[in-house]
Amino acid sequence: MLSDRLVGEIIKKESPIVVGLDPRLDMIPEDIRNKHFKTYGETLKAVSESIIEFNRGIIDAVAPHVPAVKPQIAFYEQYGIEGLIAYQDACKYAKENGLIVVGDVKRGDIGSTSKAYSIAHLGKTIVGTKKISTFEVDFATINPYLGDDCMQEFMEEIKLYDKGIFVLVKTSNKTSGQIQDLNVAGEKVYEKVAHLVNQWSEKYCGGSGYSSIGAVVGATYPEELEILRKKMPSAMFLVPGYGAQGGGAKDIVGAFGKDGLGALINNSRGILYAYVKHGGDYKSGAEKATIEMKSAISNELKRIRNHY
């Protein structure tokens, strides 16, 4: 099962880090941009080629140190069809380099529409006698506002193709509380969502003790992380908000199970654009930042374990 493979990779690489592939054109090294703009002019093709080259460099640099990458599709979608070609390239190149791919798509809709998203991002499209992959990744992120449809409609692809989903439970942004923190008879809305997710996680759990039905819980809410870990013991956690958004190694320990596993900690800008702050080559910068983050998390996990 995907969740077991992911846990295996986390153990092998001694690293629960997922690198967020969020391309920001103005932060891609100038020489890369200049080269493609010279070839293709001021076009989306030039942007797409710049992103592809940049991402491949990042993947080369971090693949030995992390189990997974997480391209955020919005950053590609803003560059249209050409941007989505770069998204597909990132997913494909990461897979070829042995990485598990989390498509951060935050999709979710009703019935047959949710099913179409499931086919797009986890499954295969049937065309006559052929089955064709389109935006296929390993895990997709899902928005739960529409209820069970968001989990249910993805289950067929999850089982058939050994895929997974991370359902938004408590997000890392400042205004997340407006809906997610509303109090429902002593429980928050995000806890209600956690119950829903937990039902699906438990139903579909791997030998590692973790399920391919996971939850997104922000690093910026460390107390909530601990509470939610208890409410969803078998859910794999995807934790955004580390680094640029303010979360540090101390903030994310609550995301892990007692075995020190079960969580993927995301860092995007802090790794991709480390070179802007520290100078030098962007690939070396990304590798160095990844190793530092790995070490910081590892130390914190050791400290916590020794404490008990």
Added chain:
Amino acid sequence: MLSDRLVGEIIKKESPIVVGLDPRLDMIPEDIRNKHFKTYGETLKAVSESIIEFNRGIIDAVAPHVPAVKPQIAFYEQYGIEGLIAYQDACKYAKENGLIVVGDVKRGDIGSTSKAYSIAHLGKTIVGTKKISTFEVDFATINPYLGDDCMQEFMEEIKLYDKGIFVLVKTSNKTSGQIQDLNVAGEKVYEKVAHLVNQWSEKYCGGSGYSSIGAVVGATYPEELEILRKKMPSAMFLVPGYGAQGGGAKDIVGAFGKDGLGALINNSRGILYAYVKHGGDYKSGAEKATIEMKSAISNELKRIRNHY
């Protein structure tokens, strides 16, 4: 303002109908499919070309009778890059035929990521000295689970390019209540979302009394429609669930303001695939179904007005 233009078109065409462009390959007339599969083989290109031809036929048939169309991006995304080319074609062709386009994308994310979606679906992407449209539509649908970020980050494009959003408040599916109906001190979660939407609607309201910041409320929950109309007096309503999902003309009257305006009623399958049920040409079938729906809604609105 977009909302005023929409109200103008609704009055001009005496029709609050938005036709959902949800292509289902197996329901596209066989002769269209056969032609493109013969030319392109069992490929996504063949699917894309079939969808493009089908959609253009539908748009030709319904354009005189409706103010707007609503392509549901999931149905295109499942066919990958080629599918999204068909999505862009639907948006462009509809615009060329004088229709307002609602991109049913249900996007929503945090800060800069939500902004990227806003650029993708409402704005223009800056590439060097150029501004390029990618998936640009008039209105986009938005998921509110992440809070104000979902409205805030779209405001720049809404103002700059005269665009709008429909925020999911109460969706038409059966499991929508699992999160949306949770009780928060006497109010439902969807009512809390309605308050948020109303704040933004009132801030940005047009001369017609309706705002380009609107709400999605399902036809399958008629009582909620009435309650929500009162809570969001200036929000334009987008009402899915009419027809195949079970809602009828009587169910949607609560969506309208006292002026009989302020709502767009969506029908997808009931119009697109009317020919399957009634035989004949798909374009005539779609036109006939649209005229019937227009008449059913008009009669119901008259009945209600006479009642008071």
